[in-house]
């Protein structure tokens with residue numbers, strides 16, 4: 001039985017950073033619904049226009065679309081030994097679909113919540129810039145690049161910012177999270193599946209704790 005590692009947490013909690021580390025070091029794919037949608041919204045289709053306007057408003061894309069995106073992506077060969085979800089599920093409907101999908105795939109859901117206080121989240125989002133070449137994430141308050149606005153590893157690349165990381169949109173995204181997604185923590189806790197880590201520490205310390213959870217789970221399931 002393989003695992004679906006579900007990274008839970010508010011926008012800015014560090015799910016993307018941890019998902020990237022897990023992908024590199026555990027050798028299972030990271031599936032970020034936000035990244036998939038950011039690619040999708042650049043296409044020239046009516047659906048892309050709709051996705052773009054929803055994302056720009058800080059609201060959530062409809063469950064039906066998200067569910068088909070996740071179902072399709074996780075059916076690929078690289079997911080056969082498990083995968084990491086970053087940014088999904090975000091609603092009760094998505095969580096219900098994931099239960100069904102996990103059953104069908106014979107996988108076990110391992111939800112890990114990265115806890116960060118509300119005050120820190122806003123700075124995490126509004127200070128966030130990333131490298132368009134390698135995806136490395138910087139933060140002007142907490143982890144600035146060595147030189148202003150360029151990647152440490154790709155000096156030819158100007159860092160770019162997500163269009164929904166402005167302070168006005170960050171606020172709406174945090175409100176959406178509180179309303180739609182935070183209740184899922186109670187849902188997973190009710191079935192004793194939720195594990196939580198303190199997300200205020202440096203990324204390597206957080207990773208070490210997540211890795212411990214993931215590895216200790218290995219002993220519990222047949223591989």
Ligand code: AMP
Pocket residue numbers: 011033034035037054055058059060061062066086087088089090094164173
């Ligand atoms: P993220 O990169 O995870 O912060 O996602 C950026 C935006 O993409 C969100 O603010 C939503 O508009 C949309 N999005 C990403 N994942 C989902 C999801 N599972 N359900 C609905 N909307 C999503």
